[in-house]
Amino acid sequence: MxxxxxxxxxxxxxxxxxxALLQKREGWEVCGEASNGREALEMAKQLKPDVxxxxxxxxxxxxxxxxxxxxQHDPQFKIIVLTVTDADQVIREALDxxxxxxxxxxxxxxxxxxxxxxxxxxxxxxxxxxxxxxxRGFLDRGHxxxxxxxxxxxxxxxxxxxxxxxxxxxxxxxxxxxLLNLSTKTVETHRSNIMRKLSLHSIRDLVVYAxxxxxxxxxxxxxxxxxxxxxx
Amino acid sequence: xxVRILLVDDHPVVRxxxxxxxxxxxxxxxxxxxxxxxxxxxxxxxxxxDVVVLDITMPRMNGIEACRIIQQKAPGREVLFVTQHDSPQxxxxxxxAGARGYVVKSNLARDLVEAVEAVSQxxxxxxxxxxxxxxx
Numbered sequence: 022m023x024x025x026x027x028x029x030x031x032x033x034x035x036x037x038x039x040x041a042l043l044q045k046r047e048g049w050e051v052c053g054e055a056s057n058g059r060e061a062l063e064m065a066k067q068l069k070p071d072v073x074x075x076x077x078x079x080x081x082x083x084x085x086x087x088x089x090x091x092x093q094h095d096p097q098f099k100i101i102v103l104t105v106t107d108a109d110q111v112i113r114e115a116l117d118x119x120x121x122x123x124x125x126x127x128x129x130x131x132x133x134x135x136x137x138x139x140x141x142x143x144x145x146x147x148x149x150x151x152x153x154x155x156x157r158g159f160l161d162r163g164h165x166x167x168x169x170x171x172x173x174x175x176x177x178x179x180x181x182x183x184x185x186x187x188x189x190x191x192x193x194x195x196x197x198x199x200l201l202n203l204s205t206k207t208v209e210t211h212r213s214n215i216m217r218k219l220s221l222h223s224i225r226d227l228v229v230y231a232x233x234x235x236x237x238x239x240x241x242x243x244x245x246x247x248x249x250x251x252x253x
Numbered sequence: 254x255x256v257r258i259l260l261v262d263d264h265p266v267v268r269x270x271x272x273x274x275x276x277x278x279x280x281x282x283x284x285x286x287x288x289x290x291x292x293x294x295x296x297x298x299x300x301x302x303d304v305v306v307l308d309i310t311m312p313r314m315n316g317i318e319a320c321r322i323i324q325q326k327a328p329g330r331e332v333l334f335v336t337q338h339d340s341p342q343x344x345x346x347x348x349x350a351g352a353r354g355y356v357v358k359s360n361l362a363r364d365l366v367e368a369v370e371a372v373s374q375x376x377x378x379x380x381x382x383x384x385x386x387x388x389x
Contacts, residue, residue: 032337033362038270130265 058082
């Protein structure tokens with residue numbers, strides 16, 4: 022029987038690349054492609070793939086919250102998160118969320134097939150940096166983690182995080198309500214609870230919070246070259 | 254005669270995706286790949302492609318600078334920018350650097366083939382999305 026894989030990334034070009042990599046393997050098929058977290062959630066519930074590959078920085082619902090919600094729905098889901106950064110906080114959140122694989126996008130051509138194989142064999146797959154961090158965490162076990170080291174995410178419910186992301190993406194309460202099938206009044210209640218819990222005073226504060234906590238990613242302008250321009 | 258294409262992007266996955274999208278045309282040949290601007294400049298001199306498909310944000314040397322150098326050192330190459338920067342300002346900068354085309358990554362499946370066809374015939378091809386917004 023074929024190994025069925027669901028691929029979720031908001032860039033079609035990346036999905037094409039991922040599919041090209043995965044479909045080279047005999048016996049593997051990409052059973053679905055999603056372009057945001059909410060779509061991935063629906064498709065995964067419906068298609069029940071053997072492995073789910075989720076980009077972290079997706080609109081509507083980011084990959085980490087998609088991971089949390091999927092595993093809450095069914096803890097048997099095997100999830101690999103794809104990320105552009107292996108910053109400590111992102112690694113911690115991915116592990117906390119329950120991802121079993123962690124692959125850097127820049128290394129996906131090399132690592133993704135190995136990661137899927139690992140999950141297929143009921144093992145986990147992490148980049149060397151994640152392994153280091155996990156080992157460090159293991160060695161440090163028993164020490165209390167200071168609140169500053171941990172993202173202040175757990176204070177929000179899954180629904181509140183979802184609302185936070187949509188508001189930070191610039192959607193109005195009415196738009197959020199329509200996307201989540203809620204009343205505008207309920208969304209406004211969520212919104213004021215979020216602001217109160219996080220001690221925020223404006224949407225601008227909320228956007229900063231969402232960026233700092235990897236709920237949304239911002240697009241960076243290109244950096245100037247570090248090399249000498251004498252090449253010209 | 255075959256159109257010779259060089260693919261430049263720092264993510265191998267994106268290059269694999271570009272290859273897949275371009276694979277349908279028998280008259281197009283991907284002659285090489287590069288993962289940053291410096292490597293692109295070097296490969297353009299060596300491989301003499303007709304079309305350079307170029308990302309903007311890359312390590313070592315970004316695409317805009319690479320494009321300027323390519324235009325100076327190897328005139329006659331057509332540069333098509335393929336980028337996540339959905340901004341008129343960035344597009345103007347790219348065209349000022351000598352590019353013939355500019356498409357955003359989110360619309361690539363729709364635009365790439367048409368864009369490569371246009372620039373390979375020395376026609377300008379630029380498309381931004383209608384509602385640019387911060388990517389989440």
